[in-house]
Amino acid sequence: MTAFPSCPGFTACGGCKYNDLAYDRQLDEKQKRLEKLLGSFCAVSPIRGMDEPLHYRCKVHQVLTRDPQGRIAGGYYAAGSHKVVTVPSCRLDDRDSQAVIGTVCRLAKEFGLPVYNEIKKTGFFRHVMVRKSRSTGEMMAILVAASPEMHGKNKFVQALTAAHPQVTSVILNVNDRRTSIVLGEKNITLYGPGYLTETLCGLEFRLSPASFFQVNPVMAEAFYETAMDLAGLTGTETLIDAYCGTGTIGLIAAGRAGKIIGSELNADAVRDARQNARANKIKNAEFVRADAGRFMTERAAKGESADVVFLDPPRSGCSPAFLDALLRLAPGRIVYISCGPESLARDLAVLTKNAYRVQAIRPFDLFPFTEHCECAVLLCRNNSSHSMDLQNEPFEMIKNGQKTIELRLYDEKRKKVKAGDVIVFTNVETNETLNVSVLKLHRFDSFETLYRSLPLLKCGYTEDNVSKAAPSDMEQYYSAAEQKHCGAVGIEISLLKETTDQCVTLMTTE
Numbered sequence: 001m002t003a004f005p006s007c008p009g010f011t012a013c014g015g016c017k018y019n020d021l022a023y024d025r026q027l028d029e030k031q032k033r034l035e036k037l038l039g040s041f042c043a044v045s046p047i048r049g050m051d052e053p054l055h056y057r058c059k060v061h062q063v064l065t066r067d068p069q070g071r072i073a074g075g076y077y078a079a080g081s082h083k084v085v086t087v088p089s090c091r092l093d094d095r096d097s098q099a100v101i102g103t104v105c106r107l108a109k110e111f112g113l114p115v116y117n118e119i120k121k122t123g124f125f126r127h128v129m130v131r132k133s134r135s136t137g138e139m140m141a142i143l144v145a146a147s148p149e150m151h152g153k154n155k156f157v158q159a160l161t162a163a164h165p166q167v168t169s170v171i172l173n174v175n176d177r178r179t180s181i182v183l184g185e186k187n188i189t190l191y192g193p194g195y196l197t198e199t200l201c202g203l204e205f206r207l208s209p210a211s212f213f214q215v216n217p218v219m220a221e222a223f224y225e226t227a228m229d230l231a232g233l234t235g236t237e238t239l240i241d242a243y244c245g246t247g248t249i250g251l252i253a254a255g256r257a258g259k260i261i262g263s264e265l266n267a268d269a270v271r272d273a274r275q276n277a278r279a280n281k282i283k284n285a286e287f288v289r290a291d292a293g294r295f296m297t298e299r300a301a302k303g304e305s306a307d308v309v310f311l312d313p314p315r316s317g318c319s320p321a322f323l324d325a326l327l328r329l330a331p332g333r334i335v336y337i338s339c340g341p342e343s344l345a346r347d348l349a350v351l352t353k354n355a356y357r358v359q360a361i362r363p364f365d366l367f368p369f370t371e372h373c374e375c376a377v378l379l380c381r382n383n384s385s386h387s388m389d390l391q392n393e394p395f396e397m398i399k400n401g402q403k404t405i406e407l408r409l410y411d412e413k414r415k416k417v418k419a420g421d422v423i424v425f426t427n428v429e430t431n432e433t434l435n436v437s438v439l440k441l442h443r444f445d446s447f448e449t450l451y452r453s454l455p456l457l458k459c460g461y462t463e464d465n466v467s468k469a470a471p472s473d474m475e476q477y478y479s480a481a482e483q484k485h486c487g488a489v490g491i492e493i494s495l496l497k498e499t500t501d502q503c504v505t506l507m508t509t510e
Contacts, residue, residue: 004054009087014079016092016369023053027365030373034363037345038375041358048222053368056216058132060090060097061182064105064115064125072108072115074101074128082180092369096166097130100141103163104128110159111152116145124150126175127182131207134217135199140169140192142209148174148188157191168192171209183210195272201225201252203280208268212245216366223364223374224252227310230360230378231335233257237307240299240331242292242322247273249310249337250285257308260285263295293322300328308333315372317343320350327354334379339372348377355382395427399434 010019018026027049034044050056062074065084075086089098108115108125116123127144141160143150150156150172157170169192175184187194187209196207201221207213214220227249233239233256241250244262246269254260254277264270264287273287288295292311299306309331311318317340318326326334334356338344348358359378366374390398425434 004091007087007091009085009090012078012085013076013087015076017371018369023049023368026368030363030365030371033371034341034361034373034375037341038348038361038377041345041348041352042361042377044361044363047363047365047373048219049365050216050219050368052218053365054091055093055095056218056368057093058097058134058217059129059213059215060093060101060132061127061129062101063127064108066115072105072125074098074105094130094132096164097132097139100130100139100160100164100167101128103160104141104143107156107159111156113151113156121146121178129173129182129209131196131209133196133198133207136197137166138168138196139164139166140171140194140196140207140209141167142171142173142183143190144173144175144182144184146174146176148172148186150190153190161191169194169196173209200248203251203276205246205248205251205276206272206279207246208272210266210268211272212266212269213248214366219364219366219374223366223376224249226362226364227335227337227376228253228256230362230376231256231308231310231333233308238305239308239310240296240306240329242296242309242311242326243313244273244287245269245312247276247285247287249312250287251276251280251282253310254282254285258284261306262287263290263292265289265291293319293325296322296325296329300325300330305329306331308335310335310337312337313343315340315343318347323347323350327351330355330381332381336377336379337374338377339366339374341373341375344375344377348379351379356380357382389428390425392427392429395425395432395434398425 004023007013007016007019010016018029021029027047031044031047034047038044062076063084065073065075065086067073067075067086073086075084076090077083078085089095105128107113113125114123116126124145124147125143126146129142129144131140131142132138153172160170161167170190171194172188172190173183174186174188175182177184194208198205198207198213198217200217201224205213214223231239231253233253235256236258238259238261239250239253239257241247241253241260241262244250244264245266247262250260250262250273260282262270262273262285264273267289270287270289277283277285277287296309306329309326309329311326311334313322315338317338334351336344336347338347352358356379359380360376362376364374364376366372426432
């Protein structure tokens with residue numbers, strides 16, 4: 001795989017830990033680290049990398065400072081410090097966004113707008129942030145200043161947008177606090193609508209200056225689709241999107257679930273989430289401004305539950321109070337999205353000691369050249385257990401990784417099988433057992449609607465050519481009574497405590 005040239009600013013900046021590693025080596029290192037941290041919970045799937053791992057960040061932030069020659073320049077905080085270093089260019093950040101920041105620095109000098117001095121608490125410009133929409137190419141420039149009084153602001157904006165026509169919004173963000181936090185609470189729109197629109201998974205999302213959105217849009221869509229698959233949604237579930245931000249996860253899931261409830265503490269993000277729901281004509285999603293942990297605790301106290309909870313906390317992970325609230329709510333499935341493997345391992349240890357088991361870990365490299373990695377993790381609650389006897393042939397098929405198998409799947413007490421349940425299969429010939437967990441149920445209105453799927457299990461059809469199955473196949477393998485039976489179900493299961501990621505589809509009749 002291509003080895004990229006070393007960044008000339010790496011020694012001073014230190015942001016790219018894998019600066020000198022070829023990209024395939026970077027992926028190998030991340031895979032080893034994830035397996036070391038998370039492998040005790042579940043097999044870690046192979047990490048999915050980028051085809052072009054350069055200039056992928058669509059949100060670029062630089063601190064305004066002065067370079068060694070005394071010129072106003074944008075810089076980055078050196079790793080592990082508050083020291084600002086300037087570099088010619090960054091290979092992670094979007095090129096157009098870096099060019100916009102360069103123009104802001106030039107205009108700051110021309111308009112006599114001094115750089116803020118943290119020690120003396122004097123000056124004007126503190127930071128510049130540029131956000132870019134991958135789907136439209138439009139950009140939003142956020143000028144972070146210590147005061148709302150900006151000399152020559154109209155001409156400044158005219159000059160900036162003339163140099164970069166793709167800048168469709170310019171925001172003056174006022175941060176007059178003595179803090180290392182980048183953005184202040186007050187935004188003044190100097191030009192344009194004051195937000196961007198990004199498209200993801202077929203939906204449009206409005207992004208305000210402080211809105212959380214994945215910084216790597218190239219990989220985000222595949223990542224979120226994987227998270228949706230892990231959730232095993234059938235169209236009826238109540239789903240809570242904790243730390244929902246602008247509603248990205250919840251709104252993507254809305255077309256696959258019954259009801260979406262998003263909780264978020266940031267008022268601007270909640271406003272954007274509601275607007276995003278209206279813009280996409282989504283009516284089964286609601287968003288509340290609330291602390292996620294407190295919201296779930298109150299919901300549990302009222303006797304209200306949830307089938308699925310998505311959580312995407314900060315890199316530091318979940319607080320003990322949040323995890324306690326999550327356990328009180330006791331959803332059937334949890335999809336934990338994390339960019340911090342250490343905090344993820346810590347939180348999984350808590351959850352797996354309290355009635356949950358990890359079913360799948362899917363890593364994506366959303367942050368090439370850095371040590372960070374995004375993971376989607378499925379946890380299922382240890383619900384009711386079902387015991388079923390199997391003949392040797394189907395038992396061995398499941399054991400050896402057969403992807404599709406047909407059984408009449410109900411236990412001796414005819415208990416309804418649910419997502420999250422555990423099934424213990426016993427080989428009637430050897431008494432060997434297999435523990436599996438139900439991931440997803442696929443229901444059919446009648447046996448007739450299932451006949452094109454069931455024959456493939458006995459006739460050797462694959463899922464790609466199952467539509468070629470003929471009614472005569474069904475007549476050959478199923479009795480008239482079986483053909484009239486309704487309430488057919490397809491169940492996806494996953495072997496527990498296996499070293500390989502394995503999913504088996506059971507086409508069944510209740």
